[in-house]
Amino acid sequence: MLEASEILKASILIVDDQEANVLLLEKMLRNAGYERITSTMDPRTVCPLHLEHRYDLILLDLQMPDMDGFQVMEGLKEIETTGYLPVLVITAQPAHKLRALQAGAKDFVSKPFDLVEVQTRIHNMLEVRLLYQKLDNYNKVLEQTVLVRTAELRESEARFKSLTELSSDWYWEQDSQGTFTKVSGPVFEMLGIDADSTPDAAGIAATGRWNEAERAQLNDNIANRRPFLDFVYSRTNADGTLQYLQVSGEPMFDSSSLFIGYRGIGMDITDRMRRDQEEKHLGSDKD
Template structure:
């Protein structure tokens, strides 16, 4: 809901080539408590005035010399970036009402004026207009918040990746199908894998990894479980036993859907080979 005090501060423009009508509407609005009421009897000024002041409501007479109300609305369309014309037309011609609504007007007031109807229609339209503006502001704030949050997440992800690359010998990311989407360091060599022709799918190669340890790690990943400091050994190209330590975590999106794994690995052969199996 829009508070009455907020509506009374709305910026209203009255456009009519009849001085008596301008005076009547100005007096009506000011007596009702509206504090920002402007007027013009020159329809050629309306588009420029709206571009400068962005009125919350324009009371627009349809029958005016030089430019009629339909021509004025066409000009307003060109300067209103939102496409929403805050126009309440004033007309004595019943057959003009539908055409005015099709041209972008939001409502109409019939001449001669019924002052109670005029005040009611103005208040109703201002409430809708201000709610529309509030929604637009909310959407803009939401979009800005999402943009800022996305930037923060990307920065955080970059910091995480930088840290893991500095603290490990290799880093990898996989999607939900187990395909490698990001590799840093000798990931494939250390896991005895090679990529298929698609450049993403990993294929186990005959290598020096212990079959039981390979199966144990594969089962952890299949169950989408995290693993910390999982140690395994392999025989390198020179025939020497190599000890490796790997950690990984499953990743999920905001809806809780599994989207893959990421992890790091270290060559710990030189650290304490006598204590390792």
């Protein structure tokens, strides 16, 4: 909503070649409390004045020598590129009213003036104009806020991605069907699979001799939409050696709580597992 003072502080330009009309309108507006009133009897000065001051309302007489009100509005259209002309036309010709509205004017008043009607139309038009400007300014602020928040989100995502890449060998995301939708890191090379092959619901390709019990447990977690932390599973490579992978994942849901997939991190812990086994073996020999 607008405060009454906001409307009274709006900028108004009076354009009429008759001095008596200008003086009458000026007196009426000042008596009503309007503070920023400018007037001209030369229609050729309207566009330069509006370009400089961007008036909230222009009271424009249609019948003037040298340049009529319709020609003035055509010039104003080149300034008001949004298509909104803050023009209230003044005319003694009923036939000109419709033509003026079609030319872009927002309202009209008739000569001779009914001062109550003039005041009411001016107030209403200024209220709409200022509310329109407030909405436009709000949308610009909102748009800028969205741009800032989007930039912050992207920066946060970049930091998160960097941290996950530093703390793991790969980052992955899958859709609800178990298909990889995003992979960061050498996941395919580590799994020893073709990048074009299709993984199962656990995100593990069907190739390789995987430990079936571990696979079943991981698949059960995923099938029941459970998160899992540092889950270790293994497979036997072609040369007979064991490879150990550790993976953590969490289910993802949309705003409607609909499951849309998983995301997580993983790493090859084969060297660590071998060291642990060697240490256990050495410890058992000492015993």
